[in-house]
Amino acid sequence: MAKPVAEQGSNVLTQHSAAHRAVLDRLLELLPDDCVITDAAGLRPYETDGLTAIREMPWVVALPETEEQVAAIVVCCAEHGVPVIARGAGTGLSGGARPHQHGVVLGLSKMSEILTVDPENRVARVQPGVRNLAITQAAERHGLYYAPDPSSQIACSIGGNVAENAGGVHCLKYGLTVNNVLGVRMVTAGGEIVELGGAVYDNPGPDLLALLCGSEGMLGIVTEVTVALLPSPETKTVLLAAFSHVVDAGNAVAAIIAAGIIPAGMEMMDKMAVQAAEAFAKAGYPLDAEAILIIELDGADAELATLNDQVTELLRTHGAYRIDEAHDASQQARLWKGRKSAFPAVGRLSPDYLCMDGTIPRKTLPTVLSEIDVISQTFGLAVANVFHAADGNLHPLILFDANVPGQTDKAMAMGAKILEACVAAGGTVTGEHGVGVEKLDTMCVQFTSEELAQFFRLKAALDPQALLNPGKGIPTLTRCGELGGMHVHKGRLPFPELERF
């Protein structure tokens, strides 16, 4: 519970400048007392997001209840040069919401109202703190739903989804957040309120809305989101196919796509992931399989019957030795349960794990998996692989024990090697989890100094004081320079004319 500044503990007053005192006074003026958190116990939950290995105690947490309050807080912080770190539900996996020791954490959890569900226009207008799943739940009575479904959908908020351009298991068919959001209202770094897009399918000028998606709270703070709703599919089938070779499973994926079929979801798990998931979820996964595919098909009844036969046939001809079909909801939930609990299941095998998020061209999967195998042996840490096979997004889970001295660093270094392998295969260091603070170093592998400098100029165009979530998303050239030797981009020498920021 916040108290007037005069009664605050001496820590705040002594550790921070006059600017901080002014900001704190203004926060207490703007917000009810219980919406300004300054005590250690209250701040503790905000010291980390879903990337729990990285922590920092925030200076103060503000929980605005209205857009006007958000704007007023940003204006005040801009005036005093104090950073603002927007935070949704804190489920992000890359440290994007890590607090700043001198900054205000702007928690948007109190702005959690579903403003309208409009079935005729097939849109919902919601505040940023609304949970992803709550949108679908509100639209269901109209036979509609919101398509992107990140694994954390029961907890993650739509504002955070926009900031991270969140994906999910249905991306290939239904797209990411960027493909399903039609409009946002946001507060700019200068504290102005601006609307991008709306309940419409087209906007004039450079696509600012697309730019905002995945910008990790560094270009603006989302205060309202208009999402597109889709008619719920009439029917779904979930198939589980077991393979004796990873390569066969990869070929089956390619064959399905080559046949012109875009499944709603297509997930692959390797042997270690299967065994962990089965021990945890008892989903009935085959323990002798080297790889399994879980495929979801959806659509109208008539459409689905043919599709089901086609896919089953393709799986067989590509070496699936066992295919389970789930037609009713409870069987389907069981098959999905193993996949959806793969992360916690792996967590049971090992005291800690690190989740990577590279994306690779699908055809390179066998090569990249065997490279990961070699990296795993070199570092002496085990890896379980979970793969959004449809869209090429690979989640290697590195198993380690943070209590063993040096293992955390080793796991991080190993993760960086894996991401380098993804980039070398023509992919990217992060498909859906974002850069945050976790992947700053690997960004140096993917981008040249000129490209990074362009990112910084873009950022400065929208946030000249660099106060919105500073230090995230884009590594400084200095940082990349210090890493040295990592960056060979198409044979060009790293940093021929390094600028120092």
Next chain:
Amino acid sequence: MPSDQNGLLIEQIKSANETQQRLAIQGHASKSSWLPVSSSDGVLALDEHSGILQYEPEELVITARSGTSLAEINAVLAKRQQQLSCEPPQLGAGDGTRGSGTLGGAVACGLSGPGRPWLGAVRDAVLGVELINGAGEYLKFGGQVMKNVAGYDVSRLQSGAWGALGVMSVISLRVQPTVAEECTVGASLSVDQSLSLCAQLGQRNLPITASYWQGGDFCLRLAGNQSGVAAACQALADRGLHQRQAEPQLWQQLKDHEHPFFQRPNSDSSSHRLWRVVTPLAATMPDFLTDPDKDALIMWGGGLRWMYHDDAAQVGEYSKAVGGWCWAIGESMPIAAMQRQIMSQLAKAFDPRGVFASPLGIAAVDA
């Protein structure tokens, strides 16, 4: 002939920096009458910077130089039963005297086809670009993979930028399999009946991929596998929408602006000012059109309404009131002040000296 003109392009841009010239980026100039460039000292020609660099159907991605013609890309995709489902327009394909649009132009202008609400926009298909900025630096953003959140999404930002944020050299687009079966169903309906039917059907699980209303005629395009389309046709027949045999050109005509609605003869004394009005799907029609049957054509399930009307203020007020926006073809792009300010800042970040003479008029030197 496919060729790499990057060296030449960079040289031209660097020299324009020195001589303070402004260059108009030009592919086939097929959209130049839609949004004219107001002033430029020279042309940065992209039409010879062409060629498909990579296309692997099972990866669902095509990568090509920006000057590659849409016609070539569509033909190559069609051979492998794939397509650009965002259906960018090929303007002027009919007159045969010039090209009908390049890949770069399609992305830069960001005009999406008849399937927009169901199949996605041009920007949705963009996976990566290689860009030359105003300083002549060659930069790569995005890539060839579906999911990519490394760095800001500079690739999709290019869509709708009309060249204000640099010249795209290479573009990777997501492609989709061609559907097995496509058919058109239709009925005679008033504009209000058609909008209300669209709103109802849009909430149902039907394989709709485009809609059309003009002059009392309403059509839906259905696409999917054979059994799915057959079942949908049956269901829609029960709602009075019957299969049309002779409509294969309708959707192509709408995509490429070759529908007779867009060819209003000069002899016609009514308005020739053509508006592209983007609205929420179920917005009501304006009351200022004296004869909607003659002056309006509706696509996108109600979300895109073409209108002939002289009074800009009326169209503007209507668009704003329903939560949409409007643009008169051939006139300047309307961008609200706040957004314009952000876009100008971005233009300065990519092209500090205003080398690119974008028709959007957001370059630093245009202000």
